Amino acid sequence: MQKFYSEILQIAGDVITVEAENVSYKELAEIKTRTGISLAQVIRLEDKKVYLQVFAGSRGVSTNDKVRFLKKPMQVSCSENLLGRIFDGNGSPRDGGPALTDNMFDVGGPSVNPAKRIVPKNMIRTGIPMIDVFNSLVESQKLPIFSIAGEPYNQLLARIAMQAEVDMIILGGMGLKHDDYLFFRDTLEEHGALSRSVLFIHTASDPTVECLLVPDMCLAVAEKFALEGKKVLVLLTDMTNFSDSLKEIAITMEQIPSNRGYPGDLYSQLASRYEKAVDFEDAGSITVLAVTTMPGDDVTHPVPDNTGYITEGQFYLRGGRIEPFGSLSRLKQQVNGDTRSDHRAIMDRMIQLFADYRESIEKKSMGFQMSAWDEKLLKYGKRFENELMSLAVNIPLEEALDLGWKILSDIFDPTETGMKESLIAEYWPKK
């Protein structure tokens, strides 16, 4: 009964066009070329013409190759068997293990009814003061790390993943360098976390189209496990590569680009992935940590810019440290009121003083006379950078808050800090 179509009308980029009937939008197809069999997905219907994006790329596709429609959309298997396994973008094993076909379900399912969402209330402790104190990470948050290429963003991602208390880790690699892929795999293995992880890896040498599938695969699996009550952490690196793949396909399809060549629906495309982060009532949760590299350290580049409007904050990684300015966790207010009564005040005031420190540094570098106040700020800033900002620091939140008070009291008078008097009475270290 299976019908083959063997007349390919057009090949442009990774998109091929065939004439076929009774094909539905987003359906999968199989194309047999001389190099092997590849999956493809319908991305446009126009009368009898069917446009397919070929996962393995169009190189080597001949006009008389055979196309067969599979009568189903993109699917992924989901069961305990996934744990500890590594797949590529279209769900084929990458670790030499068997292919999984049990319990298949569609990826890219419908969005969660906002009325069924709940306000997240659990803090995820990371042991990094720049996160725990100043921008607390919250279960079900979606948060990107903005950084330029070359920063240790994958290391930071791995460290948070290892220290966070979650049931499952799902790693989605997009355009990942092969050694970064090995780094993640080895780190997970060393910490004994591989057995509760699933990896979907697209490396830089794999076909572009497969990159597009990675987030959907990861999030579909995460959703299934979260519904079963698991706390899932999804790591996506790097979403800029994902966006560039979107751009490539959009241009191939002759869509009118909106900004620097990116398609007009970039925001919606990114949002539909990030918004999968959720805390289900009476079930599990999905927390999404992603990496967005900023070409030219430019936050107004369309990818970081659109991302910032979607996610619940962002961490800027610069010079190997999480930058206090611009870094933001929008959900921190949900949790930092219940930690310790001084948490919010320390958070606000220390950053404000650090901003003043930066101004003093600027003045100093221009050769101006330093006032007594400037001198204090300079001292403060140095200690803040070394004792709190450095990623080498690994201390629990409470210790970090105490350290904050200690730094303040070593340098300033209580009134200079601008803290509420009641807090000073309670926390100012007695000498």
Added chain:
Amino acid sequence: MKADLRKGKVVGVNGNMVAVEFEDNVMQNEVAYINVGDEKLKAEVIRVKGKRTDLQVFEDTVGIKVGDIAEFTGELLSVELGPGLLGKVYDGLQNPLNRLAEKYGFFLKRGAYLDALEEGEEWEFTPTVKIGDKLFAGEKVGTVPEKIFEHRIMVPFKLQGQWEIVEISPKGKYTVDKVVAKIKNEEGRTSDVTMLQKWPVKVPIEAYSKKLKPVDPLVTKIRIIDTLVPVAIGGTFCTPGPFGAGKTVLQHLLSRHAEVDIVIVAACGERAGEVVEILEEFPELIDPKTGKSLMERTIIICNTSSMPVAARESSVYTGATLAEYYRQMGLNVFLLADSTSRWAQAMREMSGRLEEIPGEEAFPAYLESRIASFYERAGLVKLRDGSKGSLTIGGAVSPAGGNFEEPVTQATLKVVGAFHGLSRDRANARKYPSIDPLDSWSKYTSFIESDKVANAVAILRKSQSVGQMMKVVGEEGISNEEFVEFLKGEFFDAVYLQQNAFDKIDEATTSDRQKYMFAIMDEIIEKKFKFTSKDIARRFFQELRQSFITFNTLEFDSDEFKKRESEIRKKLSDA
């Protein structure tokens, strides 16, 4: 009715745009349904070319095939208006999200639509007219109590000319679809009045006698807004800002504290989590004016970023239509749209699929006129019974890269009455609300004397320029007097313009308290201080700021407040 639905066949699918070949005729902007298996997907006609029409589908288009059947309804995209809207949460097409959740669980099932007003719910109707009375569209025939308001049941807005009451139901309980009055016009045509009427969302409701100029200030309880860049009742304003500048927190504060009767929040293409916060908070928060839960005066339209794009556009119109409906009842309504940029992007996506010639940054050429006509739906109106109603619209704008030169911000600035520009620098320095006090503007007047406000702005400007100067010549390069002016500006900014959104008292300042506090600020700004050195001056203002930050968190006119005030006054007179 169902039998003679006009039909068509799908001939193409491209994202959420579906091309359909039709047999008889179609109407621009009419609603159609596409049958996919046993699901019916709602769509709207947006272009007709020969015997083909392009539909924008309000759902995911996965699985649509060439040859699938489309049915045209002959109706424009409409919303249901009647008692029972308050306190509800709807999606952009007015589907009640809570009832969808009860029925379908965690996920939004494709093709599932429910009536906006609950079927079978009864309302206590009291007639206010008698047989023989003559009315125009928008005039009331009776009232029902809805939450804390008297909900007017009106002659349908679509009826033209004068109508005479021929039948009116007695006081009693009725469902929304029951006929409560029969009316007749001069030509003898009769029409039924029910508590429910439908209205197309993209057409403004204009059943009032005239539109007036907005003058009275709307008290938002945000000091920087009320004092420096006020909003008028019935006016418009926009809040552009880069991400992370606090747009949404600001909009939430406005929706909670603004002194209006009804608030409609249109969350358009933004984060779902933010809507959830409103959903959890509002029922718990008590409106000081009415003593009831805030949810009783609120309607939420929520089409978050992962929900279908096409419904994003309709969500702002749905919000505006519900707002206009309550304005017809002589109420002050406040519509907050977050964010209009997402709505503009939805237009851009569709325009791209239609292969229209793009304008700047690929936005369609009609962007400006669409934005203008949306904000024009705001206004203070005189109703036919002489009472007044108003609709104030505030739109958040999310400019790409935080750059206000982009098309959506620019098109918006042309039509609004106030501009609250959020600044990334202020947000980075944790100065909230991060409205830039010098770049922002308002065409409306504040409840605080304008020459005093001008004085305060002058000191801010001076302070900023001294600050700039110090960066070049250093602290030693400026006089003590200039340094004090610098400190005055910084002080005014820190304790008056900035407000702590997480403090119960400081988050909202009543107009009385603002007037009182501003008078103190004015004294300090006017006062001639004599400091012998810059360090002493800095010290003085640091301490003064310290006192004020606590002062701001004390209840107005309480003993503690008075005590703190006298301490501050003493400190000032000693200086």
